[in-house]
Structure formats: structure tokens, C-alpha cells
Amino acid sequence: MKNNKIGYLFISPYVFGILAFSVFPILFNIYLSLTNKKFIGSSEYIGLTNFTNLFNDNFFISSLRTTLLFALFATSLLTVIPLMIALLIHDNFPGRQFFRSLYFMPIIMSAPAIAAIFIFIYDRDYGLLNQFLGLLGKAAWLGNEALAVPSLVILAVWHQTPVNFVLYVAALQDVPEDIIEASVIDGAGLIKKIFYIVLPTITPTIFLILVTTVTFQMQQFAYPAILNGGRFGTATLSYYIYQTGFEFGKFGYSSAMSLFFSLIIFAIMLVQWNMKKKWVHYNS
């Protein structure tokens, strides 16, 4: 087809939206981070002071630590567990459809909804988790800093496994039959089948899951907000950024924090993309 200038017209709402609600805010954010703008009152240029203040801010450091630990453990589990479950129900058996539909349910619940339920599950004296583990009266999941990251991780894994589960199910269907059959003839057992054929074939999916899961966990905001308002160590950096801006009114400082936060996320992504060549195979 020839040059369709009308294309510009068709994409204009979308591009306008991106410019107005994504690009401009980012640029504005960079400007704000160099000021001490508060919710009320004037703002002055203070250069990089906000950024240097970050390193003396204990709560910034602790929420960053919580976020990184949470992202690390949640992503690891959310990469492995959904795969195991997808492998588990891979074979055709009566009721397989039922279980697939059932396993998808957790993600249907919104984060505030499921977090509200987990407030009870995590109760120290009557909660189901402690009843199950025999730790009644002892483990304060939402009242003990040491248990903050585990409580976030458990919730995240229950809630978000279906997202990656579905991607793995789709990926497993593309594993080439003939190679599997050839390996069986060669006497390959289950372990060999999985590690030498299945896993290499689905590396693109694993990569996609790693990147999206990490990014999503790093920005987690609703879980700490609902579970216990970010107290006792559950506050993630996202939540602290929100608090700094909208509860403490420090717009300039919050902007600087979120800029720094973005750089961290980009760094993680960069590392992941660089390592991609080493282990992701396409069309083996």
C-alpha cells in the first residue's frame, strides 16, 4: 500500500495520550526532583540535595531493602512454582480442564480484596496460617519486621501464580513432539526429558516471565497498603514514595525517590537483557 498519511490521524489519540500522560510527567518528574516542592508552598531549586538526602533516609533504605528482597524471592517462586504446576497437569486426564480453570481463579481477585482476606490468615493468635503451622500466638506475620518479606511473598505467590501458569501452559504445548519421542526411544527418563528438552524449548517464555514478574513485584503497592499500612517492615519503596508525596506532602523529595527507583528497575532490566543471549534459545 502507498503512503497512508491517514495513519498519523489514526494513531494521534494514542500518541497524544503517551505524550501527555507518560512522556511529559517523566520530564516534569526530573524537574521536580531538583526542587523542594511541597504540596503547599513555593518551591526552590535545590539541585541534587534530594538525592543525597536519600542515603541518610533510614526508611528509604529499609523500604528499598524490603522491595529488593521481596522481588527476589517472589520472582524466584513465581517462576518455578507455576512451571511445576503446569507440568503437573500437562497430561490429559479427566477433569484436567476443571483444574486449569480452578487454578486460574486467584488472579481474578483484586489485590486489596485478597490482601484483606490474608489479614485474617496472617493473624497471630487465630489466623489460619499459624493454626496450620502450629505457631499460634508466636508468629506475628504482620507485626514483626522479620516476617514482613515472607508475608508479602506468600501473598504474592498465591495471588499471581495463575498469570505465569497460563503462560507456561501455552508454552508447553509448543514443545516439539518428535524430539521427545526420539529421546524416549533413546531411553531418556523423566528428568532428562524435562531438563534437556522441555526447559531449553521454553526459555523464551521463562525470560518473558522473569522480566515481567520482576518489574511487577518491584512496583508492588497494594499489598503493604492493605495488609498493615506499610508498618512493621512491609512498606515497599512504591508505598514509601506514595507516602512521602501524598501523606507527607514532600513532592520534590518523592519525585527524586521515584526517579532513583526507575533507575534501579532499568538497571535490573538491563542486566536481564544482557544475560538473555547466554541462556535463551529461539527455535531450537
Place this chain on the structure above:
Amino acid sequence: MFSINFNKKNTVIFIFFKSILIISWAVVVLLPFIILLSGALKVNESIYSLPFRWIPKNPSFDNFIYVIKEFKMLNYVFNSIVVMSLTVALQSCVCSLAGYSFARLNFKGRDKIFLMCMFVMMIPYTTSIIPLFIMMNKLKWINTFLPLILPQGLTYAYGVFIIRQFCTYIPNSYEESAFIDGANQFEIFFHIILPLLKPALVSVAILGGIGSWNDFMAPLIYLQDQSKYTTQIALRFFTGQFTSDYPKLLAAVAIAVLPVLALYFMLQKLFISSYMSVGIKG
């Protein structure tokens, strides 16, 4: 389809072991839902009992009635429905126009623009919240639904991605024959492409609709009147209110979750395939 089994005689044991695991995860998945139902139906009975009573002594809908009458839960559900519908409507229009253009129309810089847009969408949302708030304040849109609808409605990258992907599967012949018949690009888009896009638009509507329904940060930041709260914000508000009457909170959660759950039961395949389509070709 390859089979997850050992090759030899241990098959029976293995199947037994697998079944235990499959059922165990099913139980783990169902537990919170059961707790939700059980707790919400508990009246005049403490949810704090050891061991946890799965079946309430006198199940009743009193908590639901209370939450609806005294705490106006249905108002908040209605607000969510309004925001969601408008957002999805806007997304469908914007994403279909953009997705089709990026896939089929030739104009200078098309692919560069597309890449730029995708790149920008990867920047964390937290970076924009304060600038956006200041912008919305200048526009006097604080405490309205506009900041909840417009940004998400106009910049839904997943939607553009899905439509663009889908358009590559539409044969060129449709457009070409219409072109030969003298149709202009507008007519081609509205009368030929749009009807063909229906399956993809359903996926976009489901994903975008759920995203809007579950949105927590934007309503939290922009809605100040309690009457304007959406379902998710109402839940957060209730979490602070019902600390001594947990079953009522659970009743509110149940009402918040019900619409999406009902929709899921009716449209299961559609839901799952929508989530899958985002993962195509990484």
C-alpha cells in the same frame, strides 16, 4: 503431547503422587475463597475461634445487608462500573485505531513511533504519580473520575499490542478489494476491519476492564469524597473501619469480588486466552 511420567513400572505410584499434588494445590487455591465465604456468613459468632469453624453456626446474609445498607457498598460498586465502562470504551476506540495503523498502514516513522511508545510504557508508574497529580490539579480534575479514565483509556499499551498482533493475521485481500471498489481508509477501517477485530477487542475489554476494576493507586490519589470511592478504595476504607468486626469486611470483599468472579465463570475460556495472548512471542 508429551507425558510427565516415568517410563517404567513406577507409573501407578507416580500417578498417585501427582494426584496428591494436584489436589493439594487445588485446596490451596480454594482456601481463601472458602474463608471469605465462611467468614462473611458468620453472624453473632466470632471469626476468632480455635480451630477455625469452616461452617458457620447460623449462616445468614446480615453482614451483606449491613454493608449494603449502612455502608452503601453498592454505590462504590456502581462507581467502579462507571469508571470501568468508560475506560474500556475509550481503550477500544484508541487501541483499535492505533493497533490497526501500526500493523497495516504505511507512514513514515511508523515502526520507530511504535517502538518509542512501547519503551515509554515500561517506565514505572510511580514516576508519574506526582507530576500527574500536579497536572490534574491545574486542570481541576482532582476528585473526579477523569484522572482514572483518561490516562488508562488513552495509553493502553497491551491493547495496542494485542490489536496490532491480531491485525497481522487479517488477509490483505479484504482491504485490497475494498480499495479497488473505491473505498477510502475510513470506510475500510470502520466497515471491514472493525467487525473483524471483535475477538481481539473482547480480549482488550476483558484485560482493560479487570485492570480498571482492580485499580487501586489512581482512585486512592484522586478521589476525596467518600461517595466517589471505587470498590477497591472502599475496601481499604473498610479495612480501617471493621477492625473489630471482621466478617463485615469479608462481606464487603465478597461483594467486591462477585462481579468479576461471575463474569469469569461465564467466560472462562475468554479470560484465560486473553491473558495468554499478551505472552505471544514474548
